[in-house]
Amino acid sequence: MERVIKPVSGYLAVVLFIASLIGGVWAILLHHEAVGAILMLAGIFIGKGIMIIHPNHSRVFTFFGKYVGTAKQNGLIWVNPLYGSQKISLRANNLNGQTLKVNDKMGNPIEIAAVIVWQVSDTYKAAFEVEGYQQYVQIQSEAAVRHLATSCPYDRMEDETAEVTLRDGGERVNEMLEQELNERLFAAGIVVKEARISHLAYAPEIAGAMLQRQQATAIVAARSKIVEGAVGMVEMALEQLSRKQIVTLDEERKAAMVSNLMVVLCGEKAATPVLNTGSLYQ
Known part of the structure; x- marks a missing residue:
């Protein structure tokens, strides 16, 4: 389970780090080697705990193999120098x-x-x-x-x-x-x-066959719509001819008219008209 911790600010640690190093060097120059060594080690110890966390980043801390917590606070921080840390980005x-x-x-x-x-x-x-x-x-x-x-x-x-x-x-x-x-x-x-x-x-090995199948399905669907519309138009034409008594058609003439209209309406190319100067039965 994630546990968010808030480390202390690292600015004071930076000041102590610099002061310890300067004090150690100064002590060595004054021939106080022991004090200088202690100050130098203290500075190194403090400096090891200073780290920076960038925006939308985090640090996961462990202490001798045990999970301590996760720091998501951005900026300069200081943690226990004995902590182990792992960077994990929180960005998308x-x-x-x-x-x-x-x-x-x-x-x-x-x-x-x-x-x-x-x-x-x-x-x-x-x-x-x-x-x-x-x-x-x-x-x-x-x-x-x-x-x-x-x-x-x-x-x-x-x-x-x-x-x-x-x-x-x-x-x-x-x-x-x-x-x-x-x-x-x-x-x-x-x-x-x-x-x-x-x-x-x-996949490429069946793409061609599937494309042909899709095209065939589209053609069948389009033809179905064309035939459906043509039947409606023929029905409407016969109904209006009969209602307005423009011409009287027997069943055979109706069949011929339906055949001609279906050819005209469903054909892929424009129909070529043929004039019949005789009667239907000649």
Whole structure:
């Protein structure tokens, strides 16, 4: 458990350090070697406890292997010279994860990468609960991204019933990744402030086939909309012709008219008109 301590100001220690060294040198010059040696040793002892803590940094102190506390007070401080100390930054860090090749939930090989913003929140855990907290963050982040990729399909073409997909999940996918990272990194005293997918694509060996499949799906969807609209327009045309009594059509003429209108409305190219100077039955 982290315990924050407030060390004494280091300015007085600096004055005593300089005074001890000057006094030691002066005593030696006056042939008081013993006094001079004591003053010099006292100055060195005092000087060893002087240190500087920069903004958003901390020092974790131990005393003969026992955790003493963490100093987060910025500036010049003085602590027991016998304390061991470890520097730990409290600044936010960016981890630009490498691109990983994994299989999604449906077994398709994909490439995925994430950008993670993390920060030390508990210096005791970061210093003593794990071996190298920065490496721990990197390895656990990679594991979390892999687990996310295998838990969701790439898109709904593979699983139409999927609630969340990697491609369309957006903020929901980022929230899932952030939550899992916080659970994994809690043991190291790390809090994840933001996690986002930075790269997502099919693996090169299937990218071409998947692109063709996406294009085919888009074409089918577009054709479906075109046909739906064309049927509505044909229905409206027949209804208005009948209501306004512009022309009376039997079933065979209606079928011919429907066929012609569907060709005109659904064709990819503009229709070429053909004038019929005879009747429908000639």
